[in-house]
Amino acid sequence: MTPYAEISSKYLTLADELLPDRVRGLYLTGSIPLGDFRPGRSDIDGVVVVDRPVTQDEVRPLHTGLPERPYFDVVYLTAPTLAAPPDLRASVVCTIDGQLQAGGVSPVLWSELARQSIAVREVPGLKVHDDQQALVDYTRANLTSYWAPLLDRVENRFADAPGDEVIDGWIIPWCVLGVPRLHALLAEGNIVSKTAAGEHGAATFPAYAGLCRRAIDHRAGTEVVFTAADAIDAVAFGRTVIASAGEL
Known part of the structure; x- marks a missing residue:
């Protein structure tokens, strides 16, 4: 099992235990679907699709249970948010270099998700606005x-x-x-x-x-x-x- 597959699986196990029915999907983006993941250099990037917006406190236990490296850098978004154009003024819960924080979104993430992502847990019928x-x-x-x-x-x-x-x-x-x-x-x-x-x-x-x-x-x-x-x-x-x- 690859490091990113193992960590993604552990994340979903923690999510199902600590936030049951909240994490609807997990999609890997970045270097992994592009075939460019380099151990020791690359992070695990992705999008977590949740049933409704989350707070940092709600998801913190999921991340404290993961290995420190590679960084598990994800953005928490809802399906309705992904179906609309990204709001460049919005602040969403995410992790950067493994640290929880409030971050922005962009058309790049939407396009990555729509075109070049790997579904670890797929959301049936998910629509992503790709402009x-x-x-x-x-x-x-x-x-x-x-x-x-x-x-x-x-x-x-x-x-x-x-x-x-x-x-x-x-x-x-x-x-x-x-x-x-x-x-x-x-x-x-x-x-x-x-x-x-x-x-x-x-x-x-x-x-x-x-x-x-x-x-x-x-x-x-x-x-x-x-x-x-x-x-x-x-x-x-x-x-x-x-x-x-x-x-x-």
């Missing part, structure tokens, strides 16, 4: 509202650092695989995995192919050392990708 134009619009906005400022912060952090300074391993893959993932969606119309995003970046922007492949190797579990010079290259790559996305 391609909303997905595209949200993706374009995310490139400028999240990724562009993040690249600015990375540049400011490492602009004056020695080029050979070793930096935290997650920073470069996060940027190098994240930005082309959105470019791939705009180019191909669908959500791709982080690994596929790196391959898309290498093929579409060959000047940065080496950086993309190192990020892919890191995601696969290979020990890769990244430096401040790589961070500056990642910023240049990210800005190139964002500029190209604006022309799609």
